[in-house]
Amino acid sequence: MTGMSSHTLYDQILTEARSHNPEASPDEILDGLVTILENEILPEVLQDMSLPKFPSFSAILRSESTGRLVKKKFEPTDTLRKRRVVIQQIERLKRQLGWDGNNESRTLPYCSNSSNLAVFPELHVSPAKRTKPHIEKPEMPAPEKTDEPYPRIAPPSKAPYQIVLSEAFQKKILSDPMLENVFKNIEIGMRNLIASRNLETDVSVTSLTDFEIPSWEKLVINISPLSPMDFKERMNVWTLFDITIRNKIVALAKDADEKTQESLRNLNKRLYLHIEL
Amino acid sequence: MESNRKPIEEDFKAAFEAFKNDSFGEMNIFSNRVMSNAIFGSDFRIFLPGFFMKDVAFTFGLLKTKQPATAFSTSKSHGFSFIEILQKLLASLDEKQLWKEFHNFRNAIRKFEIDSFEEKSYSDNPEFTKVAFSWLLSYLKTNRNVLFDSNNLLLKGVLNEMNRIFKVHSGALSDTVLISLIEALDRYYDYIRRIYVKPNTQSIDEEIIKNNIFSLIDQIEKIYAEELKIAEADSVLWKLVKGWREFYIQYMELPPPRFAIEKGIVLPEDLKKKISESITKTLEKEV
Numbered sequence: 001m002t003g004m005s006s007h008t009l010y011d012q013i014l015t016e017a018r019s020h021n022p023e024a025s026p027d028e029i030l031d032g033l034v035t036i037l038e039n040e041i042l043p044e045v046l047q048d049m050s051l052p053k054f055p056s057f058s059a060i061l062r063s064e065s066t067g068r069l070v071k072k073k074f075e076p077t078d079t080l081r082k083r084r085v086v087i088q089q090i091e092r093l094k095r096q097l098g099w100d101g102n103n104e105s106r107t108l109p110y111c112s113n114s115s116n117l118a119v120f121p122e123l124h125v126s127p128a129k130r131t132k133p134h135i136e137k138p139e140m141p142a143p144e145k146t147d148e149p150y151p152r153i154a155p156p157s158k159a160p161y162q163i164v165l166s167e168a169f170q171k172k173i174l175s176d177p178m179l180e181n182v183f184k185n186i187e188i189g190m191r192n193l194i195a196s197r198n199l200e201t202d203v204s205v206t207s208l209t210d211f212e213i214p215s216w217e218k219l220v221i222n223i224s225p226l227s228p229m230d231f232k233e234r235m236n237v238w239t240l241f242d243i244t245i246r247n248k249i250v251a252l253a254k255d256a257d258e259k260t261q262e263s264l265r266n267l268n269k270r271l272y273l274h275i276e277l
Numbered sequence: 278m279e280s281n282r283k284p285i286e287e288d289f290k291a292a293f294e295a296f297k298n299d300s301f302g303e304m305n306i307f308s309n310r311v312m313s314n315a316i317f318g319s320d321f322r323i324f325l326p327g328f329f330m331k332d333v334a335f336t337f338g339l340l341k342t343k344q345p346a347t348a349f350s351t352s353k354s355h356g357f358s359f360i361e362i363l364q365k366l367l368a369s370l371d372e373k374q375l376w377k378e379f380h381n382f383r384n385a386i387r388k389f390e391i392d393s394f395e396e397k398s399y400s401d402n403p404e405f406t407k408v409a410f411s412w413l414l415s416y417l418k419t420n421r422n423v424l425f426d427s428n429n430l431l432l433k434g435v436l437n438e439m440n441r442i443f444k445v446h447s448g449a450l451s452d453t454v455l456i457s458l459i460e461a462l463d464r465y466y467d468y469i470r471r472i473y474v475k476p477n478t479q480s481i482d483e484e485i486i487k488n489n490i491f492s493l494i495d496q497i498e499k500i501y502a503e504e505l506k507i508a509e510a511d512s513v514l515w516k517l518v519k520g521w522r523e524f525y526i527q528y529m530e531l532p533p534p535r536f537a538i539e540k541g542i543v544l545p546e547d548l549k550k551k552i553s554e555s556i557t558k559t560l561e562k563e564v
Contacts, residue, residue: 009552013548020545021543029542036541043555084562096508111334112530115307165350165354170354184348188345188346191346255309
């Protein structure tokens with residue numbers, strides 16, 4: 001923490017911590033400072049901090065020289081990569097801290113008790129300080145924190161992209177455990193691809209059949225980039241998705257029994273990837 | 278038709294709409310309304326779909342924010358299917374069927390909650406789940422005096438273990454019922470532990486705990502030990518849910534549980550502000 005190593009501030013913190021807590025031992029002061037940093041200061045800093053937007057996929061492409069091979073265009077430059085890593089780390093930390101600075105409850109089932117969408121006071125009872133329940137009214141209108149089912153987990157932010165499965169395809173998944181398992185893996189692959197390349201694209205998945213020829217069946221994965229891209233960029237994105245998805249199927253077939261391998265081969269044939277051009 | 282039937286159906290519809298839109302915070306609230314509105318009628322069984330929907334809201338809320346990425350959209354197929362079944366069962370309120378469907382949903386969705394390492398390593402082992410749950414229930418009973426301490430997390434700890442085991446090893450319907458009962462007990466107890474603290478101590482009024490919580494633990498233990506009787510389990514679950522909704526009327530929202538015991542040092546606010554600014558500056562330079 002470079003900012004904290006400023007000699008003047010460092011001295012001031014220690015001096016004031018000692019003078020305000022004369023009975024505390026050096027260890028208690030150290031623990032206390034860490035607690036304040038973890039529970040009060042850092043969550044506030046992270047919550048208020050507005051992060052710059054990720055260098056977008058298109059920006060990365062534009063930033064690189066035009067003479068390179070298409071394949072290499074997908075490699076972000078070192079600087080961009082470093083920035084992305086820092087932003088990602090801060091974002092991850094924000095998520096882990098749940099915006100309010102407490103990360104212990106991620107596995108605990110804490111849900112809001114509220115049945116009200118409006119803002120209302122919370123019950124604050126600290127056993128060490130108060131003996132009776134006490135309702136505190138916030139002075140300023142508080143954000144609708146209590147409306148979240150798990151206020152200690154990051155409020156679900158609207159994802160920059162969506163993967164939507166058609167109703168027909170959802171029903172297919174529910175009736176075919178093999179297909180469910182395959183698509184589960186494909187979806188994870190697509191999400192990782194979108195996240196790692198910051199692709200900003202929606203994906204919809206539909207299952208098409210012909211009433212007259214019931215055996216004819218097609219699984220269509222439709223990619224709709226959200227940001228403007230030229231033809232070449234779109235084709236590159238299409239290639240990335242195609243490789244990712246087909247590789248997933250091949251990887252699953254490796255450890256599968258013969259019957260599943262056959263099903264996977266059929267699925268690979270029936271699977272079509274479209275991108276809006 | 279009971280007067281609370283239509284409002285509850287509308288709460289349910291709102292929760293379903295929220296689910297479709299990935300608004301799980303709102304879905305949780307609409308599910309709470311189902312349970313609150315169940316108080317105003319005579320057929321308590323109508324709280325059950327609300328109780329299950331709250332679980333769905335929590336499950337998908339977590340799946341959505343889970344890192345690394347999960348097959349969230351694939352998993353939602355199970356949510357859709359389960360809610361549609363719940364909607365159909367609203368008319369009959371067939372308790373056995375409702376629980377069976379909830380158990381099937383939990384059993385299907387747990388495979389999306391585990392990570393790839395767990396997926397490759399663990400196998401279904403309901404026998405182990407039964408043994409572990411019985412042990413945990415007995416542990417809860419033996420150590421129930423810990424519940425007098427307002428800082429304890431015993432129920433949450435037991436729940437945490439149960440959820441972990443069920444997630445990787447699956448379980449029977451009776452295990453799903455047990456988790457639900459402990460979860461409801463924990464919500465109810467969360468109010469008691471904050472309201473009935475003895476003056477100048479961290480202890481909760483022992484009589485309140487003995488009369489309210491201990492007897493419920495005994496009932497839950499009996500339900501789990503014997504052959505599952507859904508009506509009996511529902512009756513205890515309703516007692517807990519009703520008590521919890523009434524506490525909500527009296528005290529409204531509780532703050533999230535605090536896990537660290539409040540103890541520390543005092544630091545002037547202006548100094549904290551200075552530290553904040555210094556950290557912010559440093560971080561901003563990096564990005």
